[in-house]
Amino acid sequence: MKVEKVVLENxxxxxxxxITFRDGLNVICGPNAIGxxxxxxxxxxxxxxxxxxxxxxxxxxxxxxxxxxxxxxLEKKYRKHNINVEIDRxxxxxxxxDGAKISRLGELLGxxxxxxxxxxxxxxIKEAPQERRHFTDLSLSQENKAYYLALSKYNxxxxxxxxLIKQVDFAEFSQxxxxxxxxxxxxxxxxxxxxxxxxxxxxxxxxxxxxxxAGAGEDLTLTYEPCSECExxxxxxxxxxxxxxxxxxxxxxxxxxxxxxxxxxxNISCKGIxxxxxxxxxxxxxxxxxxxxxxxxxxxxxxxxxxVLLLDDVLSELDEKRRAALLEATKGTQTIITCTEFTDGDxxxxxxxxxxxx
Numbered sequence: 071m072k073v074e075k076v077v078l079e080n081x082x083x084x085x086x087x088x089i090t091f092r093d094g095l096n097v098i099c100g101p102n103a104i105g106x107x108x109x110x111x112x113x114x115x116x117x118x119x120x121x122x123x124x125x126x127x128x129x130x131x132x133x134x135x136x137x138x139x140x141x142x143x144l145e146k147k148y149r150k151h152n153i154n155v156e157i158d159r160x161x162x163x164x165x166x167x168d169g170a171k172i173s174r175l176g177e178l179l180g181x182x183x184x185x186x187x188x189x190x191x192x193x194x195i196k197e198a199p200q201e202r203r204h205f206t207d208l209s210l211s212q213e214n215k216a217y218y219l220a221l222s223k224y225n226x227x228x229x230x231x232x233x234l235i236k237q238v239d240f241a242e243f244s245q246x247x248x249x250x251x252x253x254x255x256x257x258x259x260x261x262x263x264x265x266x267x268x269x270x271x272x273x274x275x276x277x278x279x280x281x282x283x284a285g286a287g288e289d290l291t292l293t294y295e296p297c298s299e300c301e302x303x304x305x306x307x308x309x310x311x312x313x314x315x316x317x318x319x320x321x322x323x324x325x326x327x328x329x330x331x332x333x334x335x336x337n338i339s340c341k342g343i344x345x346x347x348x349x350x351x352x353x354x355x356x357x358x359x360x361x362x363x364x365x366x367x368x369x370x371x372x373x374x375x376x377x378v379l380l381l382d383d384v385l386s387e388l389d390e391k392r393r394a395a396l397l398e399a400t401k402g403t404q405t406i407i408t409c410t411e412f413t414d415g416d417x418x419x420x421x422x423x424x425x426x427x428x
Contacts, residue, residue, distance in 0.1 A: 071183060071375045072404040073113060074150070075143040080135040082108035092419040095400065098408045100423030106408035107188075109423070110382045113406065116142040116153045117182040117378075118208070119165065119175040122190075130157050144182050147375055151181060176218050183212045183377035185365045187358075189387050194361070195354040196346050199335035206336070209365055210268050213372050217264045224257035224331065232326050240322050251314040254330065259307035261331045262296050269294040269336050271371075275364035276357075280340070283395045284356050292361075293337040297330055352389075359384075359392060363399045379405040386410070 073091050078084040083105040098106050107123075111130075114122050121130060131138040140155040156164045165172040172178050193201040211218035231250040234243055273292030280290035298313075300306045313329045321327050338345045338357055345357050369377045379400055385393050385407065412420070 071147070071378060072145050073142060073182070073378055073406070074145050075141075076109070076112060076116075077139075077141040078109070078112055079139040080132040081112055081138040081140060082130060082132060084108065085132065089421060090419075091404070091406065093404055094418035095397070096404070096406045096419040096421065097412045097417040098406065098421045098423055099410070099412055101410060104423050106423050107382055110186075110380050110406065110408055112140045113142065113182075113378070113380060114184060114186055115155060116140055117178075117184040117212075119163075119172075119178050122186060122188070127157050127163050128159055131159060136160070142182070153178075153182065176215060176222065179211050179218055180213065180215060183369055183373070183375070184380055185362055185369070185377050186380045186382070187362045187384055188382040189384060191358050191362065192351075192354055195338055195349070195358050199333075202336055202338075203332075203334060205361075206265055206268060209272075209368075210264060212377075213369055214264060217261070220257045220260040220264075224254065224261060227254045227257060228327055228330065228332060235322055235325055235327075240319070243322055244318050247318055248315070251311060255307045255311040255314060258297075258310050258331050259303045262298060262306050262334075263303050265331070265334070266294050266296060268368075272361065272364045272368050275367050276360045279363045279395075279399065280356060280360040283360060283392055284340075284353075288340060290357055290360055291337075291339045291342075293339070295335045295337060297334050355387060356392065359388070359396060363396070366399070366403055376403045379403050381405065381407040383408050385412075 072093060075091065076087075076089045078087045078089075080086075087109075089109065098109060100106055111121055111123055115130070121127070124130070137156060137158040139157075140153075142153045142155075144151045144153060152168055154166050158164070165178060167178065167181060194205045207221055211221065227250050231247060231254065234247065234250065238246075269292050273290075276292060277290045281288060298306045298309045300309045310329065314327075317327075317329050321329075338361075340349065340353055340357065343349065345354055349357070366377060366379060369375070381396075385396075386409065388396065407417075
């Protein structure tokens, strides 16, 4: 899998730009605040349908303009695809793939699979559980369309149950909540089974990379902390349904649902030490890097194709040993790196960003 070309019109700092990419290592080089991250973001938007930097899509439109365009050409194992994104200040976002309109993100996810790594990815290690859930959900949604559909269904049902809590008295809530709870438990069970498998698989791969980078004795362990300890999907569904019913009074008093995968987390530890609470910044960086490298191998194992690796300004955050390990691990994967200067050896394609800005 590789990105062949990106064409931008009135996107962020770009009036018009056409950028071609090659197999292997592509380096986007230039001073800070000139548009390197904007270019990287446009590839992410084409893959995921959303920006990793803002929830306001109007921010993607160049100041003074009414609409922005991203045109991306992608080559996969058997054919090429064209992804087109239009963001309009009045009409919002429109997307199409090979000329066919996309109405739901589920139709886009997985077409262009990306692993995105920026300094902000340390949030996955050191901040709240929602950051680790976001990582898990984004990874699984790209690889497994059924997971994305189950997650979307779950989030809609959760919103309905929480609205019901706020809109009716407790007697009415307790009588009607089962309508949402039965479906919630069903979707939640599917999510938990897939998350458990994902964390187990990616944890083993991340441990391997971590030992290579940090040393053979520096084990890395990812431990899933599910909202149900049951094993099978049916057992999980029954357990969650029971606990949702039992928590109705508590949930009503608090004003939100306290049981379900929206409350889950996974622990990241090295030699038994919780890296979120006690890890140094260097340990946290190494763990984040190992997990991102594991994502590449995981996708390859599951789909037979390697994703595109997007490394946004991370080389400056890593010491020489970690940079070397990262670049070694990217071999055989189309990798796009942004940096102010590249001194780590040869690359397959050097893109000077100042030549693209009009």
